[in-house]
Amino acid sequence: MTYWKGEVIVNILGYAQKIGRALMVPVAVLPAAAVLMGIGYWIDPTGWGGNSALAAFLIKSGAAIIDNMSVLFAIGVAYGMSKDKDGAAALAGFVTFMVITTLLSPGSVEAIGLVAVADEATKLAFAKINNQFVGILSGIIAAEIYNRFYQVELHKALSFFSGKRLVPILCSWAAIVASFVLMYTWPIIFGALISFGEFITGLGDVGAGLYGFFNRLLIPVGLHHALNTVFWFDFAGINDLGRFWMAQQGLDSGEAVKGVTGMYMAGFFPVMMFGLPGAALAIYQTAKPENKERVASIMLAAGFASFFTGVTEPLEFSFMFVAPVLYVLHAVLTGISLFIAASMQWTAGFGFSAGLVDMILSAKNPVANQWYMLIAQGLVFFAIYYFVFRLVIVKFNLATPGREEAEANSGAASASGSESKRELAEKYLAALGGADNLTVIDACITRLRLTLKDRSVIDEATLKGLGAMGVVKLGDNNLQVILGPQAEIVAGEMKAIAGK
Known part of the structure; x- marks a missing residue:
C-alpha cells in the first residue's frame, strides 16, 4: 500500500512538473511586455503615455500582452504539453478557451438558465471567467486530447478530418462538457481562490516572506512556476505582476498601489543580483586550491547570470543537493528579503526575473517605489550570503563545488x-x-x-x-x-x- 501511494505521489508530481514546464511557454513572452512598457515609462514617467505618442504606443503594446495572458496561457500550455510541440495543439487550446469563456460568460449562464446568477459572489465569479486558471485548464484539456488523437485515422469519407484536424473538433465538445461542470463548480473554485488570495494578502509583509520562502523550496522539483502564477497573475485576485506593469494607479481599489504593488517581486532583486553572487564568492574561496580555477569559471558564469538576468538555477543547483542545509538557508534568506522589501515598501517589478535588466526597465514605472533602496538592501545581503555561506561550509565541511573528494570527478x-x-x-x-x-x-x-x-x-x-x-x-x-x-x-x- 505504501509503495502504491508513493507511486501515485510521484506520478502527480511528475504531471505537475509537466504543467510547470509548459507554463514557461506563455511566461516567456513577458519580457517583451516588460521591455515595451519599461521603455515607454522611461520616455514618459509622469504621463504614462499621455505626454508622448511614442510612449503611448510602447505602453499600450506591452499592455496588449499583459491583458491577454489568459488566452496566452491556454495557447502556451497546450503547445508546451503536446508531444511534438505542434501549432495544432496551440489552436486547440485557443478553441477550448474560447468555448469555455463564452459559455460561462454572465450573459450565457443566465440565458442557459441551469444555474441561478442571483447573488453578487456568483455574478463576480462568472464575470471573472476570463482568467489564467481557466487558461491553464483549457491548455491541459487541449494537450491531453491532442496527444491522444492527433494520429487517429478516420474512415475515408471523413479522412479530411483525420489526425490533427480532428483535435479542435474534439476540443470544442470537451469544452462544452468542461463548461457544464464548471457552471456548477466555478463559483466554488473562484471563491476558494479569492479566499486564498485574501488570506495571503491579509498577512501583508509576512505573506510576501512566506511566498519567497516557498518559491525557493519548490525550485528543486520545478513547481515554483505554478506557485508564481498564483501571486503574479490574476489567479487568486493578487495579480502582482499584471498590476505593476499596467500601473493604473488610483483607477479603482483593485488596481496598482504605489509601494504595495510589486511586493511579491521586489525582494527577489537583492537575492538574485547580490545575495547569490555573494554565495558564489564564498563557494569559490572555500574550494580546494587545486580546484579553484575550475570553480571560478563555474561561479563567475553562474553569478553573472544571476546578477544580470536573474537566472539563478545554474548557481542554486551547484549546492542544492551537495549541501542542502545551504539551500534551506537560501530559502529562509529569500523569505526575509521579500519581507524586508515589502515592509519598507521598496518596490520594483520584472517581466522575466529579478536581474539588472529588469530593475532598469522597471525603475521609471509609476508604481515603483524607492527601487534604489533594493540595491542598498542587496549590498547587505551580499555580505550576509557571503559570510553565512562561508561560515557554514567551513564549519560543517560541506562538499560544495571544489571541496568534493578527488575520486568524485574521476572519469568525468x-x-x-x-x-x-x-x-x-x-x-x-x-x-x-x-x-x-x-x-x-x-x-x-x-x-x-x-x-x-x-x-x-x-x-x-x-x-x-x-x-x-x-x-x-x-x-x-x-x-x-x-x-x-x-x-x-x-x-x-x-x-x-x-x-x-
Whole structure:
C-alpha cells in the first residue's frame, strides 16, 4: 500500500512538473511586455503615455500582452504539453478557451438558465471567467486530447478530418462538457481562490516572506512556476505582476498601489543580483586550491547570470543537493528579503526575473517605489550570503563545488569551449546511455527534462564534467539535467541526433 501511494505521489508530481514546464511557454513572452512598457515609462514617467505618442504606443503594446495572458496561457500550455510541440495543439487550446469563456460568460449562464446568477459572489465569479486558471485548464484539456488523437485515422469519407484536424473538433465538445461542470463548480473554485488570495494578502509583509520562502523550496522539483502564477497573475485576485506593469494607479481599489504593488517581486532583486553572487564568492574561496580555477569559471558564469538576468538555477543547483542545509538557508534568506522589501515598501517589478535588466526597465514605472533602496538592501545581503555561506561550509565541511573528494570527478569528461553544440549534445547523449535509452527529450529555460528507459546506466560524473550543474531524479525514469540557458539549444540538438 505504501509503495502504491508513493507511486501515485510521484506520478502527480511528475504531471505537475509537466504543467510547470509548459507554463514557461506563455511566461516567456513577458519580457517583451516588460521591455515595451519599461521603455515607454522611461520616455514618459509622469504621463504614462499621455505626454508622448511614442510612449503611448510602447505602453499600450506591452499592455496588449499583459491583458491577454489568459488566452496566452491556454495557447502556451497546450503547445508546451503536446508531444511534438505542434501549432495544432496551440489552436486547440485557443478553441477550448474560447468555448469555455463564452459559455460561462454572465450573459450565457443566465440565458442557459441551469444555474441561478442571483447573488453578487456568483455574478463576480462568472464575470471573472476570463482568467489564467481557466487558461491553464483549457491548455491541459487541449494537450491531453491532442496527444491522444492527433494520429487517429478516420474512415475515408471523413479522412479530411483525420489526425490533427480532428483535435479542435474534439476540443470544442470537451469544452462544452468542461463548461457544464464548471457552471456548477466555478463559483466554488473562484471563491476558494479569492479566499486564498485574501488570506495571503491579509498577512501583508509576512505573506510576501512566506511566498519567497516557498518559491525557493519548490525550485528543486520545478513547481515554483505554478506557485508564481498564483501571486503574479490574476489567479487568486493578487495579480502582482499584471498590476505593476499596467500601473493604473488610483483607477479603482483593485488596481496598482504605489509601494504595495510589486511586493511579491521586489525582494527577489537583492537575492538574485547580490545575495547569490555573494554565495558564489564564498563557494569559490572555500574550494580546494587545486580546484579553484575550475570553480571560478563555474561561479563567475553562474553569478553573472544571476546578477544580470536573474537566472539563478545554474548557481542554486551547484549546492542544492551537495549541501542542502545551504539551500534551506537560501530559502529562509529569500523569505526575509521579500519581507524586508515589502515592509519598507521598496518596490520594483520584472517581466522575466529579478536581474539588472529588469530593475532598469522597471525603475521609471509609476508604481515603483524607492527601487534604489533594493540595491542598498542587496549590498547587505551580499555580505550576509557571503559570510553565512562561508561560515557554514567551513564549519560543517560541506562538499560544495571544489571541496568534493578527488575520486568524485574521476572519469568525468570535460567540455571544451571550442566544441560545437552538436558535439556537446552527442556527449550528453552518450552519458545518458545513448539515444535509444531516451523516450522523451524536452527542456525549459535551464533544464533538460528527460524520460529514460533505464536510468541506472547514466554517468553522472560525465554529465557534471560536461558542465551540468546538477542532476535531479524523479520517479523511476524521469531525469532533469541542469545546464543553464543553453539547455533548450542542447535539447534541440539531442532531438535532431536521436530523431525524436
